[in-house]
Amino acid sequence: MSTVLSIENLSTFFKTDKGIVRAVEDVTFSLEEGEMLGLIGESGCGKTTVAQSILRLIEYPGKVVSGKVILNGKDLLKATDDELYSLRWKEISVIPQSAMNALNPVYTVGDQIIEAILLHEKVSKSEAVKRTKTLLELVGIDGERQKSFPHEFSGGMKQRVAIAMALACNPKLVISDESTTGLDVLTQAQVIALIKNLQKKMNLSVILISHDLPMVTAICEKIAIMYAGKLVEWATTEEILNNPKHPYSKALLNATPNLSDPDREVVSIPGSVPNLVNIPKCCRFHTRCPYAFDRCLNESPELREVTPGHYTACFLEGDKNG
Ligand SMILES: Nc1ncnc2c1ncn2[C@@H]1O[C@H](COP(=O)(O)OP(=O)(O)OP(=O)(O)O)[C@@H](O)[C@H]1O
Ligand code: SF4
Ligand SMILES: [Mg+2]
Structure with missing residues (x-):
């Protein structure tokens, strides 16, 4: 398998009257040929901003302020308009939210x-x-x-x-941003099954953006979880389900009904995603995290590989060599 898309330290901010919205900050993940990656997180966590940054569709007052988006060896953030024109559709395309x-x-x-x-x-x-x-x-x-x-x-x-x-x-890479919203549940399931089927048949790489964690865990090989503009965990679906590392990932899983364990209590996550305007340096999850300690209020944890292929950003997790 070869890497089709590699996103390195991507940051995209919006300049507003109230200050700078740090909508996506220092996001890193990649996608292999023929792989489907689910990008999840609550509303306002930056999923669409990541997708639009990849596609170079961020408009004023937004700006990709740093990072790289490497598609088949080429940095899309440095591509000319002509290069982008030929890459869109032939290399990368989007299934829109509303047909x-x-x-x-x-x-x-x-x-x-x-x-x-x-x-x-x-x-x-x-x-x-x-x-x-x-x-x-x-x-x-x-x-x-x-x-x-x-x-x-x-x-x-x-x-x-x-x-x-x-x-x-x-195209080799397709991005689907909530592309079944607005359809009834049965039709949603059929459209998602179709995307999965086409991914296998055409060996497509797919980024599937969704709020629907059970659906994403059922069909994606890997999952990347965003919280308040940061990537907090990225691993295989099996690892996320059986060995989640980040307190937010654990809370998301606990907040979702589990069909294979219907007796398990569903616990909603207290609080809400923080306002991202002028957000100070901290772990952005600290206001909702039951394990938060002093360091979490003053420093932002880096995304680190804690076991082979499993990345998370939490001070409680050591790296794979530690
Ligand atoms: N044009 C804009 N101007 C100012 N802030 C913006 C703009 N677009 C997005 N944002 C902010 O960026 C953050 C991330 O928004 P984004 O739409 O990427 O989230 P999302 O994860 O896709 O949410 P949803 O699940 O609701 O679609 C939010 O705080 C949002 O308010
Ligand atoms: S870094 Fe601290 S606040 Fe953030 S998830 Fe880990 S323990 Fe919780
Ligand atoms: Mg969105």
């Missing part, structure tokens, strides 16, 4: 996928039409429906079309 944001109501779904292919690849129109039919069939829609308009599809079908569009130019 309506991706689909134009006045064109047929087929024409929209065909246009995306023709804009980014040197292929003939007839090849693009053929590929569009194949793509629609890949996501479980009759290829003949390419002549239909978005309003002729159900919400779940529109989301499938959005997935087909994201795959139009054979």
Whole structure:
């Protein structure tokens, strides 16, 4: 396996009237070829800001202030606009939160996928039409429906079309940011199963951003957990489930019903995510952490590899050599 994406010490801040929002600070993780990584954390923890920073979609008053986003050996943060244009779609693409944001109501779904292919690849129109039919069939829609308009599809079908569009130019990495929000529970499960199926079939690397911890643990090979703009734990799903290290990860797991242990008490996490404006140097979880001690109030713990392949940021955890 080779590394497809490597994010190193990424920090993205927003300048506001009230001060600097340190939305993402010093975030590091990577993704292997064919791997699905779940990026989770409560609302406001910085998941979308990480995704938008990777895609270079952060707009004023936001700014990526430091770090590297290496995609197949190239730092996206240093890429020119032309380089980015050719990398988007062909190397990296997004499944949007709402299919309506991706689909134009006045064109047929087929024409929209065909246009995306023709804009980014040197292929003939007839090849693009053929590929569009194949793509629609890949996501479980009759290829003949390419002549239909978005309003002729159900919400779940529109989301499938959005997935087909994201795959139009054979990207190696796909980012899905809460892409099933707004769909009913059954359709959500079907769309997520489809993404998993396509990941395996096409050997895609996927970053799956979600609040749904049981779903993420069921389908992702690895999990990265964010809290208040920091990455607090990153490991295989098996390690996160059986050997969570960070108090926030443990609290998140305890706050989620466990189907294989229905008698286990579900305990919600007291308190809330802190305001990230001008946040002082500290462990950002200290206000909610039952183990917090003096050091946690004045220093920010670094992300460290505590056992091979298992990273966490907590003063209570020694490193793998310690
Ligand atoms: N344009 C902006 N201006 C100021 N602050 C912002 C802006 N966009 C995001 N933020 C702040 O950055 C932090 C991270 O937000 P982000 O949207 O990345 O979180 P998230 O984990 O994706 O949350 P959710 O689960 O609700 O989607 C929050 O404190 C948010 O208020
Ligand atoms: S560093 Fe301190 S406050 Fe932060 S999670 Fe560890 S023990 Fe809790
Ligand atoms: Mg978000």
